[in-house]
Every structure is written in C-alpha cells, then in structure tokens.
Amino acid sequence: MENKLKEPFMPPIDRVDGKLKVTGAAKYSAEYNIPQMAYGVMVGSSIAKGIILSMDTKAAENAPGVLGVITPFNIEKPAGYNIETSGNISATKKGFNVFDDKLIRFSGQPIAIVMADSYERALHAATLIKVNYKKDSFQTNLEKAIPVVKPLEGNAFKDYTRGDVNAWKTAPVKIEAEYNIPIEVHNPMELHAITVHWETPDKVLVYEKTQSLMDTQEKIMELFGLKKENVHIITKFIGGAFGSAFNVWPHAVAALIGAKQINKPLKVVLSRDQMFMNVGYRPQSIQKISIGAQPDGKITGINHEAISMTASYQEFTEGIVNVSRMLYDIPNVFTRYKIYPMDLSLPTWMRGPGETTGAYALECAIDELAHALKMDPLKLRLLNYSDTDLEKQRPYSSKYLKEAFEIGSEKIGWNDRHPEPRSMPEGDWLAGYGMGSGVFIGWRGGAQVGARFTADGKLLLQSAVTDMGPGTATAMTKLAAETFGISPDKIVFEMGDSSLPPGIMQGGSGTTSSLGTTVNNATLSLKKKLFELVKNKAVFHTETIHDVKFEDVVFENGQMMLSSDHTRKMSYSDILESAGLDNIEFIEETKGFNNVDYSTYAYAAHFVKVLVHPATGVIKMEKIVSAVDGGTIVNDKTARSQIIGGVVGGIGMALMEEGVVDNRYGRWVNNNFADYHVPVNADVPHIEALFVNKPDPILNPMGSKGIGEVAMVGFAAAVANAVFHATGKRIRALPITPDKII
Amino acid sequence: MDKKVTTPIHSSARRNFLKQSSAMVALALAPPTILKAGDKKVEDQIAGYFEKVPVKLEINGKAHALSIEPRVTLLDLLREQLHLTGTKKGCDHGQCGACTVHINGKRVNACLTLAVMQGGNKITTIEGLANGDELHPMQEAFIKHDGFQCGYCTPGQIMSAVACVKEGHAESDDDIREYMSGNICRCGCYTNIVDAIKDAKKGGKSL
Structure with a gap:
C-alpha cells in the first residue's frame, strides 16, 4: 500500500509554533537562563593580515566582574583541542582555529574572549585590551587579486566542455557580457549566539544556533575529544540563518573553551557588526557569459566563466556555473569556475548557493540575447526548453517549468508588455516588465x-x-495528519534537540523531502502495526471479504475502516485497548535516496513589473508574481511564505545589498543595518506566490521537490531585465542603485 | 585623531574613584577573613553596589523596584535581568526594530533607551500583550496570515503594528508599509504582515 498524500489535500494549517512566536515564548539560543551564567564578548583584530606581537590584557582582567580573558598568548588548550599549526603565513590553508596561533588572517578575526559576570562588564572590559601587531600586506580586492594571486586548484575547478567550445562564436547572433555581484551577507535577524554549560569536565550542554544538530554535535565531539552522549545540543528555535548556521564558527569554539576555563555557564552573542566577518557571506563574483544563436532563436552554444573568492585559510566552493549546463537545451557548452584566496573571512552557503549567483548572470544574458534577436524573452526560453538533462544525460523526474511560465505570465499580464525598451511610460515613471527562471536541485x-x-x-x-x-x-504535522488520518492538533512534532533520533540538516531545500519521507514511512509503519494488532478481524469481514488484508482498509479520522464499507471500522484507540497496550513506540529510519536514473530539480518562474523614475533613478517594485514547480506542496500556507521570503531576498540582491570592504584597511565599511541595506516593508509590494503543485513521481512519496532556495534563484535577473525594459539601460553590476540608472 | 580626546577620562575616573572608595568601605566594614582575601571579588561586589541606581517602573502591569547600573539599556534589562526574552536584540543600534516595546503606550526601540531613564514609566512587552491565554487580535492576525517565519522579528513587528494602528498610520496599504518600515523582517514576510495588520484593524476589536 502506498502512503501518498491524498487528493483533495487537507486544507493548509497554521504554524504549530505560531503561538510561541507571537507571544515571545519561543526560546532562541541566547535566551536560556542558567544560574551563575557568565557573559562572553569577542574581541576582533583591527588589522587584516599580520602577526600579533603582544597583547596587554591586564586592564581587562582587572576590570570589575571579569572572570577571565583568553587570547592566543594565554590559552590553556582543553583536552582534545589540539590543532597543529606551522606558525607562518604561507601555510595557513588548513583552516582557522580560534586562539590557536598568533596569525591574523582577516580584519575582525577573533583574537580574545572576555568573560564577566554581566554583559555590560564584559563589553566594557573588552574595550580595554591593547594589541601590538606586525602588519603584513594584504589583498581584499578581487579585481586586483586576479592578475597577481594564484587561483585555487583541484577537482572543483576543472573546466566543463560539451561539444564545441567555439560554437557560440560562429553563430549568426551572439552576445557577450560580464556580470558582477558584490559580497552579500545573510544577516538573519537573530544574532548568532551560543550558550555553553559544562555539566562535568567531559559533558557539555550547548544551546547553539545551528542548522545541523548532528554536524554541530560531531564537530564539538571532535574538537574536545568527547563522547557523543556527552555532547548535548539544543536548538529549539533559530531566528533565521539562510546558510550562516552550518559551521561551528570561531566564536562558538571560543565560548566552549571559555566556559570550560572559568567553570561557569557562558553565553556569547555576536554583535551585528561581528556578524559580517564571523559567520560567512555570499562571496563576490565576476561572471562572463557568451551565447550564440540562430536567427530563429535556437541557441547553439554558451560559455559561462565565473570568478569568485574564498578565505586565504580555507576553501569554499559553490556551483555557480552549473546552471548553464542544464537549464537550456544547448548542444555546446563550456563552463569555468575559479576562486581566489583573499584576506577576508570564510564565505559560506547563502540561500540558493551557486545557483542564485549563476542564474542571475545566465538569465540576464538570455534576456540580452532575446533583445538581440528581437524576440520575446519568454518565447526564447520556451524555444530552448530542455526536456532532458543534457549534462547528466538522463531524463528529469519531473519538470513543470512551462506550466510555471504559463501561470506566472498570465497573472502578471506578460502579453500586454510592449517589447521595445522604454516604451511604457506611466506618468513621470517608466514601467518595465522582466522575467527570470530559477532552478535548484531536489x-x-x-x-x-x-x-x-x-x-x-x-x-x-x-x-x-x-x-x-x-x-x-x-x-x-500536516503530513502526518494526512497520512495517518488524524487531526493535526493530535500531533506533536518535537525537534531541536540532539538527543532525539538523528534527523537531517535544515538546508539545501532538502528537509521536507528527507524528513517528510521518514514521517511518511513512520505513519505507514504505524498503520501496519495497528492492523497487525487487530487479532479478531471479523469486524471488517463482509460477504465477499473473509480474510481482510492491509490493502483492504483505509485510515481516516482516527479509524481503521474497510475501504469498500466505511461502516466496518475500529478506532485506533480501541485497537490499542483491545490489544492491552498503552502505546505503540518505534523509531523509523529511512536511508537517503541515490537518484541515479533521473535528474530532479525544482523550478521557479519569476515575473516582475518595475517603475523607474528616470530623473532620480529610483526603482519601485510594482508587481511581483513568482510561480514555482516544487512538486507537491505539503502545506500551502507556510510554503507560500517561503516563496515570498525568497523573493524579498531577491529584491535585496537586485536593488540594495552590497557588502563594502575598504581595501585600504581590509575592513568592513557598512557592517550594520543602517548602511547594509536590506528590503524593508516599504520596498516590497504585494507578492503573488503561485504553485504548479504537481507531484514529482520519483524523489519521495510526497511528490515534493523543495522550494526554499529556488524561490530566490533567478529573481535578481527578473528585476535587472525589467529595469532594462523600463529604461533601455542594461545594469550588469548588482545592486542596481539609483546612481547607476541616472 | 588626537589620542587624548578618545580616552574616556570621565568614566574611567569615576570608575577609579568608585573602586578606591569601595576599597576603603571594604576596609572599614569587612571582617578580617574577607580582608585577608584582599581580592578583587570584594572590590567588584562593592563597586557593583555603588554603581547601581534605584529605579521603579512598571512592566506588563507589574511594579518593579530595581537597582540598575546606569549603562544598562532597557533591552538588556528586559532580556538579561528580568528574563523577558520576548523582546529581541537584532542590532542594538535602533536599526532593525526587533526590540520594539511600548513605553506609556508609544512604540520605542528598547535598545536605544537606558533602563534608568524609565523611572515611573509603564512598559509593555510582547509578553504583556495577550490577555492571559487569550491572544491579542494582532497576535491572532499574525498567525492567521502567517506574518512570520523564523519568528525573531515577530514580537517587535507585533508591538509596532499595534502602535501603528493606534497612531492612525494604518489607513492604507502604503501607509502600513511606510510606518512598519522600522521593523526589518529578513525572512521577508512583509506581504503577510501588511495583510495581518489590515485584518486586525478591520476586525474591530480593541487594539
């Protein structure tokens, strides 16, 4: 018997943790009160590269309430925390372990933790530390690094070639363009925080902001040589992360070391400015795309080359150019990806990592090609629509991008668009329509x-x-209610604690697919167990059914019923009672799925209307429709919010977000919300999120494909293309700020 | 920059005075066993005592007589000392709105005001908005319209939304957007937040 979601679906449900969130009762990692708890404040380096010659911590240590100050000079390494370093700058590409050596690798690098009995005392004492550095020359400017710095080598940087790499050059219609995206910073609203409580010298309780309990647990086990059962991680709520909360970041390790040293529970909360250099960012990228096509619009070849960055001490890669290998039906493809080590902190995954960056360039380039061909950009996309994955040489398990194009273009009124740029004035403003498609692996x-x-x-x-x-x-909860046939309010889904059965990370748009499959299988197991418990099955027997089988019954409204006669039924509670049981308890485990015969991707079709004020360069998002093929949507209400959220992230990327580093000092310039602009309410119109909502038959029993990332992928291109349509100006460097328009 | 100017002479001088005088008080009052310890701990405790200021204020209908260091923000008082963690810290600079509370009915960023400035004031935090188990209509509307995801900016959004309606700044969608722009939602739930505020406003219940 299958355990697939029923049609028609149960109506969407409200968030099960909604009441906790609207009353302030939801607890985030900095909100646990442990008796005797101390506060830790991180101190960052004020230079970008060099060596710390000395640190004067005396004033800080003597300040009122201070319990301890740890620096590379006085660290007493706890057992297991024993990472070898060579001590010279050239050999730093082996990671960065806080307080482990005296090298400075980036501005703001944690060099001390100051612990005190109150937050204010720790904060003040942290200002009293004096540091003497030997400065070294550094490179934080990607453009300047390219000619002089050697890019990293390895398997991640091998060129990809399909067919003839020069095909685009010989095509009758071609475009070539370069696209730039600056550093973007996750900036979740919750500051990264960790609360550490060493219950015994080898047993620790940690409240940590993490998207992966299991990975965090393992890393702490490794770092401190602890047993699994002695590392307890609790993360009941996360105030946003978008990729920033996978790593056990240096401040978290500092908190673990510090709490051990002062033998008190310790809380460390990063400040907003520290969030810019301590918990990752989306790396800057420079992308060159060249496309050639026949006059009828058939694309013959594409080259996509991306240059990006990582930290000098650790590699971070993402699949920026992958999107050009599979989104369109192109016979000849060449992609190249290089990253340069920079004297900046480590970048990390940020919503739609790789794809968001790559799709921006590709979907802008497709729009440029459409303009060169004098063709509707939607028509061009349909003409080059790929029905099989040409990169992996296999079919898609499902692809409903066409359907997404259809519902999205209809909703925004795409057909009323005048094809000519700058042809749709509205009063003092210029209106423009643009589109972009998104793709992300399922x-x-x-x-x-x-x-x-x-x-x-x-x-x-x-x-x-x-x-x-x-x-x-x-x-x-919704999934279990549907598949088990009970009301959602009878279900509690408990999570956020490493002592529970190991789940999966939250990220990569795979949580619902992975965890949902196991929940689905758990309710199926539960139904089978209930069926087996019914010793006397006569209640289900009819003139034609004398030996009822599992396949003959259905489970609805807390009742097991004969599918052909719903009056023959038994409630779940009665089944347990007649079997003399108080409960049924078990752990369901589902292995991961190795998708070898199919390629599975979720898709998005973003359509936007912008208004551009030509005199001031102000851009207003006027209308937004994002249509998504994410397979079956498990809970429409919350899924819609994910799309809206991804789109708002896309507005930020397109129009305002830009991490600025002063390359004279290698230091952040705009590390706060007043200067690093993210969309606010007034920047965002009513967003229409639409779903194709057709099941994927392969990936999982729900038919879902994942939607969190794809919501953002391709959106910035839709905005850039709309700005071009409105003004005739092609802005190829994000964000598209007013100064670039006028 | 002239280095002399950047040294916080006033505060450090005061601190030194307090530490010296506290040492003298300790000398006069402390039993010999503690004096022998002669350590920083005693000094710290006494310094802490002298640095605190008595403040009476009302939080969520409950009177508090507190002794607070003058440098403690209202936000840190709520979160760290009173354990009212519903009010959130998102930036500590008045740039994000996550710490929005009501002071005498007006919305204020709790991170931008010192707790000692609130003597005699009535403060309402997200914990004090509901009527017992009965949610405030704005809280209901945020759940109904899914006006949040991670929930971290939510208390600030709701406190701001209630004030926004009361101020008469929720007469149109554009109005709501403008007057709710001091509250950043990085999950991007603005569309739903606007819907929730409209719904709560037209619901007719007293906000």
Missing part, C-alpha cells in the same frame, strides 16, 4: 523519526532537526 537524505502513538489518540513524533523559519514542524 534531493533526499536519510533521517530517523521516533514515533509514539498513545491510546488517547495522540501521536508524538521526534527528530533531531532544527527549523530556521520555513516551518518544518508544521509541514511534518
């Missing part, structure tokens, strides 16, 4: 879910996963 990893169904009709599900906002517990 996948499924392994996960365990604990299940306990009790005679009072309640179902408890448990898994060590965390939720940074999409509503994982809500989606799982």
